[in-house]
Each structure stands twice: as C-alpha cells, then as structure tokens.
Amino acid sequence: MNIQDPISDMIVNIKNGQLSNKKFIFTYYSKLKFNILNILKNEGFIKKIFFLKFKNNVNKIKIFLKYYKNKPVIENINIISKPSLRIYIKKNFVNRFKFNFGVYIISTSKGVFTDKDIKKIGIGGELLCYVN
Numbered sequence: 001m002n003i004q005d006p007i008s009d010m011i012v013n014i015k016n017g018q019l020s021n022k023k024f025i026f027t028y029y030s031k032l033k034f035n036i037l038n039i040l041k042n043e044g045f046i047k048k049i050f051f052l053k054f055k056n057n058v059n060k061i062k063i064f065l066k067y068y069k070n071k072p073v074i075e076n077i078n079i080i081s082k083p084s085l086r087i088y089i090k091k092n093f094v095n096r097f098k099f100n101f102g103v104y105i106i107s108t109s110k111g112v113f114t115d116k117d118i119k120k121i122g123i124g125g126e127l128l129c130y131v132n
Helices: 006-019 031-042 091-097 115-121
Strands: 024-028 046-052 060-065 077-079 103-108 111-114 125-131
Touching: 006 024, 006 031, 006 060, 006 077, 006 125, 031 046, 031 060, 031 103, 031 111, 031 125, 091 115, 103 115, 111 115
Parallel strands: none
Antiparallel strands: 024 060, 046 060, 077 125, 103 111, 103 125
16 A cells, blocks of 8 residues: 555545544554544544554554534644645744634644644644644
8 A cells, every 4th residue: 555645645534534424434553643633632623533453563543523413523624734845834933824713733843733732832843734
C-alpha cells in the first residue's frame, strides 16, 4: 500500500464516513494521525478513538464519528499543508489565520497542537488542517 499523503487519506475517510452516516471508520495507524485524532476528540469533533493491534503488524485506529440531531458534528475539515506544498507559520502569525469558530491543527517540534495551544507555548510549525 502506497499512500502519498496519509493525513489527507484519513480526512477523506472521515468525510466519507460522515456522508454515509457510519458510526465508526478505520484508518491505518501512525503517531501523527493518532495525535490529530486525539485533538479532534478533545475538541468534541469525534466521540472516541481506539488503537487496534493486529497479529500481522498492521495497526489501525477505530474512529467513532459524532453526530448531533443526525448531522455530523464536523461541518468542514480542510487540509492546508500538502506534501507538494508545505505551509509553515511563525508563532506571531497564528492570530491572522483565525476567522471562524473552528480549530487549526499545527504540527510542531514539540508535538501536535491546536492554534490556541500554540499561542500559549509560543512556537510555530506546519499548519496541517482546519476543522469546524
């Protein structure tokens, strides 16, 4: 299996799962994906996540999608940084990106954080995606 952009693949799986009104979906495990999903869970966009370990060393993540009044909680989720065009921000440019009630997810040298956390920590990083 050769996926060029596993983060985009996971986000497309989430979008498609919600369009199909699925209770849960699966995606292949990576530490970055798991950290992004933890942020989505903590921010209330998804219900829960489970790490699944299989005998053949193919680990997966089970993602329980969240709905409110039969509508997906995630209205919009957009990839910002792509393998062909990485988008980096400095710590003092975080304010300029805030235009909605959503959350930006940023990968830094200290881990994966939201835009709110980045302001507190005072570091910049790669702008991965926006969720609202």
